[in-house]
Amino acid sequence: MTNEKITRKNPTNMPPPVGNYTHITKIPRNAELFVTSGQVGVDVNGQFPNTLNEQVTNTFHNIKTVMQSEDLHAEHIIKVNVWATEKIDWDYLYSEWEQLFDHDYPAMTIGYITELGLPEIKIEIEIWAAKL
Numbered sequence: 001m002t003n004e005k006i007t008r009k010n011p012t013n014m015p016p017p018v019g020n021y022t023h024i025t026k027i028p029r030n031a032e033l034f035v036t037s038g039q040v041g042v043d044v045n046g047q048f049p050n051t052l053n054e055q056v057t058n059t060f061h062n063i064k065t066v067m068q069s070e071d072l073h074a075e076h077i078i079k080v081n082v083w084a085t086e087k088i089d090w091d092y093l094y095s096e097w098e099q100l101f102d103h104d105y106p107a108m109t110i111g112y113i114t115e116l117g118l119p120e121i122k123i124e125i126e127i128w129a130a131k132l
Contacts, residue, residue: 004028006078006130008105019090020097021108025078031130034070038083038124039063040116048120052084053092055122060096063127072129074101079128080108085115086122 008022017023027033039062041055042048049055067073077100082088088110106128116124 004030004132006031006075006132017105019108020094020101021080021105023107025107027078027130028132031132034072034076034129034131036063036066036127038081038126039066040121040124052086052122053089056093056096059123059125060100063125064100067127067129072131075104076129076131077101077106077127078130080106081126082108082110082123083113083116084110084123085113087112088123
């Protein structure tokens, strides 16, 4: 399997994505798979900010840190699952998202739920990545 790489596409016979994601991501057979636990908005001191946007910033910082621990980069991310307990400020989340992805978007699922693992957690983001 020479020149195999992770590819993303939006089929032309269906509506385009309604956000910054790709409908389908293909992972070659020889890729190594990485799955993170859900990353939350806790800061380096173990504290949770009160606002969702502050937690979003910390969550993306934590995602970058866990990815760096395995020398993973945005192009390796194949799937993102996002859970939030309150309405997401999409302009703010996408400003953080763009710092990570720069328009090469993975597949994504978003869900609003009533509660996460601790009462102070407002957002949790799980990353799936593959590396050749």
